[in-house]
Amino acid sequence: MRSVMRITDYIDIWVVAFEATNAIGxxxxxxxxxxxxxxxGQIINLNGRRLWRTRRCPIPCRDDVLVVAYDGVPSLHCFHDLSWPIPKNLIDLHVESRLITNGIVHPDNLSIALMLSAGGGMQSDSNGMPGLGYxxxxxxxFQWYERRVPDLExxxxxATFLSAAAEIERVGIPVDVALHRRLQVGLSEVxxxxxxxxxxxxxxxxxxxxxxxxxRRYLIWEGLPMPVDGHGQILTDFDxxxxxxxSFPSLKRIKQLEWLLNQMKLHRLAVGPDGRNRTPIRPYRSRSGRNQPRSAESIMGWSGxxxxxxxxxxxxxxxxxxxxxxxxxxxxxLSQDANLIAAYESGDVYSAFAAQCGITPEAAEKITWADIRERYKVALxxxxxxxxxxxxxxxxxIPLPNAREILAKHRTIYRGYWEWSESAxxxxxxxAILTTRQGWSLHISPEMSTEAIRNFPLQAHGAEIIRLASAIAQHRDITVCMPVHDALLIEADTGxxxxxxxxCQRAMGDASEIILGGFRLRTEVKTICRHPDSYAPDTGAEMWARIMRMIGGRAS
Structure with a gap:
């Protein structure tokens, strides 16, 4: 991280805000x-033609100037469109207020942030000038934030990731527009x-x-568990x-069908005039700090x-x-568990876990090694x-005693991990707080489950890694279309x-090494598709083929 000053050392501190139009896609x-x-107390107010004629950024962009915004990604889009230089020192008060109150159910002294995040900004002052009240x-x-003596570095x-996020949103994801329109018309009919x-x-x-x-009858017939609410009524909602x-792959087609019936609203997919799906990726919105784009608007939020x-x-x-x-x-x-490190670095952590439990291919009699590996993958x-x-x-x-034995072996083999996890x-x-190495925190409330607390360091450091990987990839001239949980979708010329x-693999590995203090995560190129082929994930081929057959489209 770069060397920085205290807030009081900056010569200028500018709060900035844009009003912007938002067309779909x-x-x-x-x-x-x-x-x-x-x-x-100097105020700048630009709008309409006067704004677009202002070729030079009206605020200084020096190292000793601090710029403060709320929800900084849209502001950075505006800086880009006006050809103004990106601020060298930026603080996003939305991100910082999210961090300070992350996990707090009823945060104190946050009425301003809550008002702004609820869309109550862009107020008018006593002279009727919109934006000045904002x-x-x-x-x-900012005064509330400054009183908390924040870690400015x-x-x-x-905030450095916000520039990467803005660039990702500008790129978007190419969509087969003709097929999308065909689905909009034909799917409801079939x-x-x-x-x-x-x-x-x-x-x-x-x-x-x-x-x-x-x-209910189907679940009983198949011997599957019965999901019920507190009153004993069976649950049939999508989640x-x-x-x-x-847990039960036989229900995957039901999940896909329910998604079609209850979740898919093709008209909400945010596709622009150029045929690209663009939607705000909304960084730092989840408790773990992960991006949280609106699933209905983003193609990567849809069923596979x-x-x-x-x-x-x-x-x-x-x-x-x-x-x-x-x-x-x-x-x-994070745990520095030697056995878990060895299993991960073997290249096949699930087979390694089975082997560490004493299971070998030679011992597999009635089931194949692939089946054994899948079982231990589910377990791990x-x-x-x-x-x-x-x-x-x-x-x-499997019988309950066998499951208990696997759990006991996991705790024995990975004792170092469990000691670290219990200490967390x-x-x-x-x-009443947990924090990543880079400073993203979660306040612990009494209603949080032990599993949620135990999982936070893994998810939050994963979020840190994918953010940094996106930024490094862009710095190396890789076109990033979208970060997706633990993956990046990128674009390039066919050749x-x-x-x-x-x-991109090197960038992702470098990011993991930086965040994890020298430990390098493995990466894999899962899919490459070239025009005129469509993207084809390794799930859902049967359902897609069925839909295409019924609307008379191609299944590839």
Missing amino acids: ETPKPAAYWAKELRS LADLEKL RALYR LRDIVEEVDRDYGIYRNGKLDPELF TIKSLSR FMRRLIRPEAGRALAYIDFRSEEIGIAAA LGIGYGMGAPTLARRLE VDFAAYH DIERAARE
Whole structure:
């Protein structure tokens, strides 16, 4: 991180705000600009033609100038469109207020931030000038922030990702516009046929809707667990079906169908006139600090099979690169558990776990080694999320004593990890806060589960890594279309995509090494697609083929 001054050492402190227009699938366009220098009280008010004719940034862009904004990414879009230089020192008060109150159910003294985040900004002052009242609110929020004696170095570091986020939003994701329109028109007409075809294997739909009683009978017949609420009523909402499908793959087609029926609103996909899906990625919005784009507007937030709408333009190609077993690697790095490090660095952490439990390919008699590996993959991932023996037994379809034995072996083999994890839980209980190495914090409230507390360091450091990876990749001239949890979707010319993917892998590895203090996570190029092919993830091919067949489209 760079050397910085205290807030009081800056010569100028400017609070800035833009009013912008927001067209679907496009980045914000500036319509008005307000700024106030907090020491001198100087105010700048530009709008309309006067704003667009101002070729030179009206505030200084020196090293001794601090710029303060709220929700900085839209502001950076406006700086870019006006060809003004990006501020050298930026603080985003939305990010900082999110950090200060992260996990607090009823934060004190946050009425200003809550008002702004609820869209109550852009107030008018007594002279009826919109925006100046908003600046006054920002000034009050900054004073509240300054009184907390913030770690300015880390605040400036957090804001550096906002420039990367703005560039990602400008790039967008190329979409097959013709097919998207075809789906908008044709899908509603064939949904009934899709329901009938899928339901032949289940018998749980009535009049086009999932019937609770039929679903209950199906679960009993198949010997699957019954999800019920506090009153014993069966649950059939999408989140419940999605959760069940993770444990029981036979329900995945039901999950996909329910998503089609209940979640998909094709008209809400934010596609611009140039055929690119653009939506705010909303950095730092989740408790872990991960990006949180609106799933209905972003193609990467849709069910996996619908990502086949993604299609590179002529002469272009896309690559999807993700971290391999990222959370397990992060757990190994943070806990410094020698056995977990060895398992991760073996290249196949799930087979390594099976071997560390004493299972070998030679010992596999009735089931294949691939089946054994899959079982231990489910166990290793599930245990990391706090899965108990009963759930593990159901997921692996093994006796309860066997599941307990796997859990016991995990605690024995990875004793160092469990000691680190328990110490994190104890620290959280005593200090009521957990913080990443880079300063993203979570305040611990009494209602938080132990599993959520235990999982926070893994998710939050994962968020730190993907943010830094995005910025490093851009710095190395890689076009990043979207960060997706633990992966990056990138774009390049058709003949250059393999090189770009390799360079992106290096950028992601370098980011993990920086965040994890020298521990390098493994990466993998999962998908490369070149025009005219569409993006084809490794899930949902059957459902996509069914939809294409019914609307008369191509399934590739």
